[in-house]
Each structure stands twice: as C-alpha cells, then as structure tokens.
Amino acid sequence: MAKPALLMTGRMMPLIEEQLDQIFDVHRLKQPADLESALAAKGDVFEAICTGAFTGVKVDDALMARLPKLRIIGNFGVGYDSVDAAAAGKRGIIVTNTPDVLTEEVADTTLGLLLMTVRELSQAERWLREGKWAKQGEYRLTPASLRDRSVGLLGMGRIGMAIARRLEAFGLPVSYHTRRQRPELHYTYYPTPVELAKAVDTLIVITPGGPETKNIVNAVVLEALGPRGVLINMARGTCVDEAALIQALRNGTIHAAGLDVFLNEPNINPELLTLPNAVLLPHVGSASVYTRNKMGQLVVDNLKAYAERKPPLTPVPETPFNGW
Numbered sequence: 001m002a003k004p005a006l007l008m009t010g011r012m013m014p015l016i017e018e019q020l021d022q023i024f025d026v027h028r029l030k031q032p033a034d035l036e037s038a039l040a041a042k043g044d045v046f047e048a049i050c051t052g053a054f055t056g057v058k059v060d061d062a063l064m065a066r067l068p069k070l071r072i073i074g075n076f077g078v079g080y081d082s083v084d085a086a087a088a089g090k091r092g093i094i095v096t097n098t099p100d101v102l103t104e105e106v107a108d109t110t111l112g113l114l115l116m117t118v119r120e121l122s123q124a125e126r127w128l129r130e131g132k133w134a135k136q137g138e139y140r141l142t143p144a145s146l147r148d149r150s151v152g153l154l155g156m157g158r159i160g161m162a163i164a165r166r167l168e169a170f171g172l173p174v175s176y177h178t179r180r181q182r183p184e185l186h187y188t189y190y191p192t193p194v195e196l197a198k199a200v201d202t203l204i205v206i207t208p209g210g211p212e213t214k215n216i217v218n219a220v221v222l223e224a225l226g227p228r229g230v231l232i233n234m235a236r237g238t239c240v241d242e243a244a245l246i247q248a249l250r251n252g253t254i255h256a257a258g259l260d261v262f263l264n265e266p267n268i269n270p271e272l273l274t275l276p277n278a279v280l281l282p283h284v285g286s287a288s289v290y291t292r293n294k295m296g297q298l299v300v301d302n303l304k305a306y307a308e309r310k311p312p313l314t315p316v317p318e319t320p321f322n323g324w
C-alpha cells in the first residue's frame with residue numbers, strides 16, 4: 001500500500017525524520033518560501049503535516065483550505081500558537097501537541113532563569129571570566145534576593161503548577177491569575193494581570209501564546225509590578241509588549257527581566273542586548289536531549305496513530321477526536 005503523504009514544514013530532529021520516513025511519503029520544506037511550490041505539486045495529496053513554530057510556517061485556515069485530504073497536524077511543542085487549532089477543529093482536522101513530557105524540564109529552566117535574573121548569576125560569571133574578580137575585587141552584592149520575594153504566575157496550567165510546586169519548596173508565597181479561577185488550588189487568585197502585578201514583585205509568564213494573551217504584560221502591568229519588580233517570560237514573545245518592557249528596564253520602572261522567548265525569534269530586537277538588567281536565553285526551556293527526545297517521540301507517535309487509524313495520543317482541546 002502506498003504511504004500517506006506528509007508535509008514537514010522545516011527540518012525536525014533526526015529521531016522524528018527517520019521514523020516518519022518509514023511511515024509516510026515525506027515532503028520537507030527547506031525554507032518557508034518553498035511552501036507554494038510544494039502546494040502546487042502535492043497540495044491535493046497531503047494527509048498529514050508535521051510542524052513547529054520554529055519552522056516559521058503558520059498553519060492557518062487559508063493553508064488548510066488548500067489541503068483537501070489533510071487529517072492531522074502534529075505540532076512539535078506544547079504551545080501550538082502557529083497552528084489555527086480552532087479552524088482545524090471546524091474542518092475536522094486533528095491537531096496534536098507535546099504536553100506533559102516537557103513540564104518538569106520547563107519548570108526547572110524557569111527556576112534557573114529566575115535565580116540567574118534575581119541574583120545576577122550570568123553577570124557575576126562574566127565578571128569572573130573577564131578577570132575582574134582578581135583585578136577589581138568581588139562582584140557586587142545583588143540588590144535583589146529571592147528571600148524577600150513573592151511570586152505571581154500569569155497562567156496556571158501544567159507547567160505553571162510545576163513551577164508553583166518548586167517555588168513552594170523555595171519557601172516563597174505564590175499567587176496567580178488565569179482567565180478562570182481554579183478554586184481547588186490553595187494559591188491566592190487575582191482576577192486581572194494588573195491586580196496580580198500590584199500584589200507581587202516577581203511575575204512569571206507561563207500562559208499559552210496567541211491572540212488571547214497578546215501583550216498580557218503591557219506598560220500598565222509593568223508599572224504595577226514596580227521598581228523591585230522582576231519579570232520572567234517562559235511563554236511566548238507575543239505575551240509581553242517588548243517595547244514597553246525595554247523602556248521599563250531602561251528607566252527603572254522594574255528592576256530586571258529574564259527572557260527565554262522573544263518576538264521574531266531568532267532575530268530578536270538588538271536593543272535587548274544593550275540592557276545590563278536583562279538575562280536573555282535562546283528559547284531553551286525544554287531544550288535537553290532527554291526532554292526533546294520525549295517530545296519528538298510523541299510527535300511521531302501521534303502521526304503514526306493516524307497512519308494506523310488509531311486514536312491520537314494528545315489531541316488539543318479544540319480538536320476532539322471522533323474517529324478518522
């Protein structure tokens with residue numbers, strides 16, 4: 001029997017590519033600009049897409065409309081803001097993501113970035129590497145400490161919960177804002193991002209991306225966070241008004257920021273590089289071999305389930321599975 005055709009919107013890790021080649025007739029885009037020619041040649045045969053935000057291809061309704069046989073979109077990553085899942089749901093196309101397998105890793109990285117930012121660990125390491133310890137003396141005592149902080153989480157999904165557990169172990173009070181309160185949780189709830197920012201001095205963004213959370217951290221929220229304020233963004237660049245953040249870091253509206261995600265990755269705003277009170281990581285929240293292997297395998301297993309006409313393992317809520 002002929003293998004079903006799959007469109008891969010960019011290069012994936014070898015673990016994914018090697019297995020999908022066994023199951024599907026894979027058409028790989030070398031770059032997003034190659035999409036048009038792929039659609040012209042094979043648009044009417046693709047049954048599956050393997051994608052990820054990092055490929056730079058948006059799987060929107062217009063693209064789905066040109067793929068009449070499309071049944072499943074396997075997204076590499078728990079966040080699927082580069083796929084229009086609501087539109088897929090209306091078309092009866094299943095979207096899968098990679099939840100759970102990265103939860104603990106991303107939570108670990110978040111605590112690392114928080115510590116780096118509050119205790120200036122990357123700046124202190126640069127001090128040593130530049131020979132300043134021997135020549136100029138000790139690195140400065142950091143104005144900020146975790147010891148007198150209270151933390152607010154914007155977003156309290158699976159990763160938010162794993163971060164909250166770690167913060168509790170660090171002895172820190174935790175509060176949160178989500179669109180709907182979760183009464184089963186013992187953390188203090190605030191009904192708006194501004195009220196949360198007012199109540200805490202450390203804000204961690206761990207919401208999904210997409211239009212609903214665009215600029216959820218804006219100039220007003222940063223002002224509310226205040227001059228002791230530390231902002232950590234582990235979610236998506238779109239969640240933070242980056243121009244407002246740069247200004248807030250420049251003029252001391254907040255104390256510091258730790259960012260793992262940005263607008264226009266990997267071509268981030270060069271102004272960020274000039275800020276001494278920003279710790280910048282190249283989107284490494286889940287980026288260990290251990291965790292990426294688990295994510296990659298889950299992408300494969302979801303797509304394989306379609307090829308074998310079995311239920312997908314992790315369909316997103318917008319596209320419930322009702323049979324192939």
Ligand code: 8YV
Pocket residue numbers: 052054076077078079080102283285286
């Ligand atoms: C990405 C992520 O998958 O899971 C997510 O939503 O942001 C990451 O784990 C990763 O950056 C792929 O590029």
